[in-house]
Amino acid sequence: MxxxxxxxxxxxxxxxxxxxxxxxxxxxxxxxxxxxxxxxxxxxxxxxxxxxxxxxxxxxxxxxxxxxxxxxxxxxxxxxxxxxxKIAEHTRLYPGVEAALDRLAEAGHRLAVCTNKPEGLAETLLREMGIRDRFAAMIGADTLPVRKPDPRPYQAAVEQAGGQVQRSFLVGDTETDRKTASAAGVKVALIAFGPEGEAISRLAPEALLESFDDLPDLARDWLG
The missing domain is CATH 1.10.150 (DNA polymerase; domain 1)
Structure with a gap:
């Protein structure tokens, strides 16, 4: 499943x-x-x-x-x-994002975005990057009255995508994401190639993501 x-x-x-x-x-x-x-x-x-x-x-x-x-x-x-x-003048997807999203979808996983960027800006950026249609749900900072690390936006993203919270996990890059996952009772994979690099391990995530190439295998291990 x-x-x-x-x-x-x-x-x-x-x-x-x-x-x-x-x-x-x-x-x-x-x-x-x-x-x-x-x-x-x-x-x-x-x-x-x-x-x-x-x-x-x-x-x-x-x-x-x-x-x-x-x-x-x-x-x-x-x-x-x-x-x-100027929302996408210098912005670039990280290497391997699109291929990882394709492999996750091929494996049958539902995909969602939960961000503290205002919803309208997030929608615009995802479209500008050409990946909005990959996600079944998108919850922004102002979609609900609360935002991350409150667990409710995360829960709403999973439910809007047609999934179940107990069969989900979060991919993020900050302490806010670590706290969100803990509050929602799910695992978190934090990227190790952002500004903090390997130092993000200080937040004790269940996994450090060295590359998006590794994400499909992680999803298989965690979700089946």
């Missing part, structure tokens, strides 16, 4: 850091602060979301620079607009 494989999006299926950092830097430039983040050095920050990037940038401002009240909220919505305009 096949199962369901649920994927995070940013930093898991695709390296979106360049476009995310670009959207944040556009906010900083609009305030005359210049580019406060580096698309390579700050890739890990990008995968923790828009507000994390803004706060990291603010922390690098000159000590005598003051932001007006409500600046973070204003910049967050500006960041989303900036990102929507």
């Amino acid at each position: 096949a199962g369901t494989v649920v994927f995070d999006l940013d930093g898991t299926l695709a390296d979106t850091s360049g476009d995310l950092v670009g959207a944040a830097n556009a906010c900083f430039r609009a305030r005359g602060l210049g580019d406060l983040l580096d698309p390579v050095e700050d890739a890990l920050i990008a995968f923790h979301g828009g507000r994390a990037m803004l706060r990291a940038g603010y922390g690098r401002m000159d000590a005598d620079t003051l932001l007006p009240p409500g600046a973070e909220d204003e910049d967050y919505y500006r960041l989303l607009d900036n990102y929507a305009d």
Whole structure:
């Protein structure tokens, strides 16, 4: 009996850091602060979301620079607009993603996405990357009133795909994904080729994914 494989999006299926950092830097430039983040050095920050990037940038401002009240909220919505305009300029799928998705589908597994990216942006990005039709379900940050690491978005993704939570697992890249899997009572495979590399093992996932080439065999071992 096949199962369901649920994927995070940013930093898991695709390296979106360049476009995310670009959207944040556009906010900083609009305030005359210049580019406060580096698309390579700050890739890990990008995968923790828009507000994390803004706060990291603010922390690098000159000590005598003051932001007006409500600046973070204003910049967050500006960041989303900036990102929507250039959502796939530098973003690329990680090597082996499409082949792995094909092999999982051929084995009968259901596929879903559960991300903390806003649903509309996630839908757009998956279409731009040409893989939206591979997934039977897509749950974004604002699809439900809660987001990861609350287990309900994960559960909704599995159920929307027609699967059962007890016959599913999560593929992700951050502590949020580790906590989500624990809360949902499922296993998690964390990628070991993202910004953290092998250091992601500190989160004690049930598996470290060295390459997407290894995912179909892992799914066979875990789901049959």
